[in-house]
Amino acid sequence: MGATIAVLSQKGGTGKTTSVRTLTDVFRRVGLDVLAVDLDPQGNLSDYFDVDPEAAPTIGDVLAGGAKAEEAVHDGIIPANLSLAEAELMLAGKMGRELTLKRALKPLGERYDLILLDCPPSLGLLTVNALVAADHALLSAEAQYFALQGVEQALEVIELARDGLNPGLQWLGVVLNITDMRTVHSREAFESLREHIGAKLFRSTVRQSIAYAESAERAISILDHRPDLGADYVALADELLERLRMNEARERLKPLAEAAPRS
């Protein structure tokens, strides 16, 4: 049985989609079968993977009940577009609305080693669906003064999911994203998070670089565009596989880490 991981944050622009995109790449490079699911009507993940904008069906069709999840997989990703906003509205008035994604993804759980869910920048119904469908939650936080507040709010939503529909949901931890550890600002954000959440804070942080915008624009993985920066995600993937107890995959990651040392 594979594991499903929801990647979320309380606010927008914390690097969630870049994380899902890049972690999917890293995990695939060590031979894992990974499905990436775009749960954001903006469709950024679909763009980052260069999915044909006309690809159909999408996650919107799946949540609206018009297609099966397996039919919506295009090259290892279930894409999203604006129709997801409509599907979300429709879902809001339905019984079992929080369980829709879980039910839809169930037949796929056995087919993949990992399913990564890219949440939209709000803690609304789509994110709740992701948290109910997931085994694990991974928080992304931008290195800002208010990072801790955002993490606390996201944790409250995780708690709600646990108390209600998904008692088995595990919190993997928080990755500090878009950092510049040369600045006091980023170092303080890291320290304040570490004080509050201890070992739940990943040791690896993702450095800020303009190369990410270039890589998104060209739909080229940062692992290929700038392997020296991609090394941050290789290190993060290593910590994740450790927490997921996927030791064989972790072994296979070693040559990748050696091939692209951090700059």
Ligand SMILES: Nc1ncnc2c1ncn2[C@@H]1O[C@H](COP(=O)(O)OP(=O)(O)OP(=O)(O)O)[C@@H](O)[C@H]1O
């Ligand atoms: N490490 C990084 N350094 C600099 N820029 C980054 C980094 N990671 C992502 N970005 C850029 O920051 C912007 C937001 O990133 P991304 O789309 O991954 O965030 P998000 O949390 O998914 O946003 P949203 O909340 O809108 O879904 C993008 O323009 C992306 O290219």
Ligand SMILES: [Mg+2]
């Ligand atoms: Mg996003």
